[in-house]
Amino acid sequence: MFKRIVVPTDGSEITSKAVDTAIALAKVHGAKLYAVSVKEPFPYSAVSEMQPTPPQEFFDAQERIASTRVKAVLDAAKLAGVPCEGHTVEALHAWEAIIEHVERNEADLVVMASHGRRGVQALLLGSETQKLLTHCTIPVLVVR
Template identity: 35%
Template structure:
């Protein structure tokens, strides 16, 4: 049914759960997979009138190192499951995560997206936004959203 499954991952337990579930689906459907990590960097101060660009902070490289580690883990999971999978780190360049993922979905020609939803509500959702909700609005590709049963049962949002 599905031949190209995309899974956004960020290294969180929920994202890795979504990756494992997507691997199970890919195995059953003989589908190709791609795990995508969106690398977000801290904004820099730029003043063109003074020719000033704030230097990159060494901690900013942490995002790239995290992406490498998480994507290495995804490759290992693909190999253990004998799944044809690829990984991709995409720099957001200031775009929102949902915008970057929408482009990744198109680039990979995904016909299914499997992702974890943190299920934020109220002020947390307003401030952090909802990537899954944005993708529901901005793409026509089916989304399989997973939640941790403990979060649902306790009502953590």
């Protein structure tokens, strides 16, 4: 049924549950996984004479963090015998980068974690999962 599954990772504990679910689904369906970690862009608006972190150091750190997150998914998939590709992408909004990744890889399912924020906290912080659910044209499995 599913042949290409995208699993976004932010390295959190709840995301590891989504990764485990995505791997299990991929194994059952004989699907390929596409792991993606979204890097934050450099906050150019904060640039001043006393910028604490030079842009290249920021970019390098973001790449190291995102690559480590993706490698964890690649390792787990390999251990389970599931084919997996890993990618890091830079974006202001993670949900937009995930949808672009879905389209680029012609995915037919997204398995994503939700931190389960409710009430005012959800309103103030927003929800990447909610935005993805609103804008994505393929099924999204939300893991809590």
